[in-house]
């Protein structure tokens with residue numbers, strides 16, 4: 001029996017946005033551009049140019065700080081690089097239109113050099129490194145006086161016109177700043193609605209689950225930081241032309257970096273349009289306050305930001321975008337998908353006979369300090385087979401799983417997997433295992449909590465399908481197969497434990513694995529869900545997937561496994577057919593207990 005969900009088609013969308021939202025957004029952006037032109041006042045022009053620049057900078061920051069979850073607190077490094085490279089080249093007679101690309105190239109090199117070591121580590125290293133390098137660049141700008149003007153700063157040569165990005169009129173800077181904002185928004189939107197965006201958010205939410213889904217987590221973060229740095233530097237070049245003067249303290253400034261991050265935080269970190277909303281709310285307030293109060297209230301904008309931030313944290317933890325999407329959702333309830341779950345009988349499928357070996361594990365050894373966790377473990381998995389892995393708590397089952405999926409390197413021994421072309425491989429990293437067709441679930445479920453059920457499964461589907469539409473189709477099909485159809489649009493964090501376990505399986509199944517490693521997928525779920533999970537596992541096997549399942553639920557072990565391996569204190573103490581193994585006195589002694597045998601009898 002399988003749950004199948006019938007859902008009405010989703011509303012037409014453009015890269016994740018409904019057409020209604022696209023029109024609303026276009027109207028909002030057009031209004032932002034038109035307001036200063038209509039009011040036609042110097043100060044208003046200045047406010048809007050500043051607003052567009054800050055919104056563009058914050059949108060660029062959000063690609064790495066929001067999507068990738070890597071808090072860059074020294075993002076002004078890239079802004080300052082763009083500004084200095086632009087003006088230095090302008091002094092050599094090179095137009096800032098070219099200078100901005102040169103600045104972007106330098107910023108990318110610096111960004112990769114700072115980020116690469118940090119992204120390989122867990123913890124706040126990236127945030128700390130950006131702050132440290134911000135100071136390094138400020139000192140460098142002070143030191144190389146001939147090039148940068150040192151503490152005195154640099155004036156731009158006053159050459160007017162489009163070629164030099166310097167104007168006497170008010171409209172051209174507004175057009176350029178607005179254009180830059182549109183470019184940043186378009187890039188952020190493209191990233192978030194394509195494979196890389198899903199992979200970034202997945203990496204941010206659960207790095208190990210993302211790795212298991214075949215995501216090269218370091219690479220996607222490096223791409224994000226490079227794009228973000230390049231855009232920030234380009235905006236930096238233009239802002240320098242607009243300000244006509246730069247100096248190290250202003251260009252490589254920590255408060256400025258934090259200000260950029262704050263717009264995203266207040267507007268909705270990790271959302272495409274949140275940074276824009278944050279800037280729209282805050283820039284006019286602080287600029288107007290600065291204009292009216294002048295020198296009497298220096299630093300007042302900092303107070304304004306702080307006050308708004310406190311209010312947002314208290315009342316809108318997901319920022320302004322969180323509030324908007326809540327309003328949007330409640331207005332859409334009438335057309336929300338009313339998914340019906342119907343239960344369809346699935347014709348019992350013919351079980352394919354067992355094939356040749358597909359995984360060979362030889363003499364695995366692993367120590368954690370003085371603890372010998374895996375002691376000479378070796379076994380073979382055949383194509384189309386379900387191999388049960390059982391044993392008492394702490395026997396070393398998950399450790400074996402970690403070694404046969406690349407999450408842990410064995411001290412010695414080897415794991416070989418036969419590829420689809422018949423050749424044998426010895427993968428070592430999670431990405432290698434995923435590439436050769438080994439998918440795994442985790443004992444403690446690892447959903448990408450902030451993503452919907454559909455998006456969670458799409459992260460798995462992206463492993464084989466780079467196109468968003470294809471990945472979405474595969475995800476939907478897999479969700480229906482796993483009985484998750486009615487919850488496609490629900491956030492993963494809202495699922496029950498049974499739902500989360502099925503989501504974990506669905507994400508792996510969307511990768512179209514040839515070998516599936518299931519780590520206690522039946523633990524903690526009710527009897528109906530256990531029955532359902534057994535049926536599901538059998539249907540997965542019948543579709544040609546070979547399975548190794550760690551399980552404590554003996555009902556499942558007995559009805560699923562072709563063969564069972566029993567681990568105790570890191571060693572295999574028995575193996576064979578389930579009925580034989582459960583009668584083995586060593587297994588009864590070490591794991592099952594006499595009660596189990598009486599119950600079986």
Ligand SMILES: Nc1ncnc2c1ncn2[C@@H]1O[C@H](COP(=O)(O)OP(=O)(O)OP(=O)(O)O)[C@@H](O)[C@H]1O
Pocket residue numbers: 368371373391392393394395396397398399400443
């Ligand atoms: N990273 C680690 N560092 C030190 N010890 C560890 C580490 N991971 C696991 N262990 C220890 O290794 C032993 C085996 O753990 P493992 O999780 O593989 O057992 P298990 O058979 O999967 O247990 P369970 O059924 O409870 O999940 C345990 O004693 C555990 O505390």
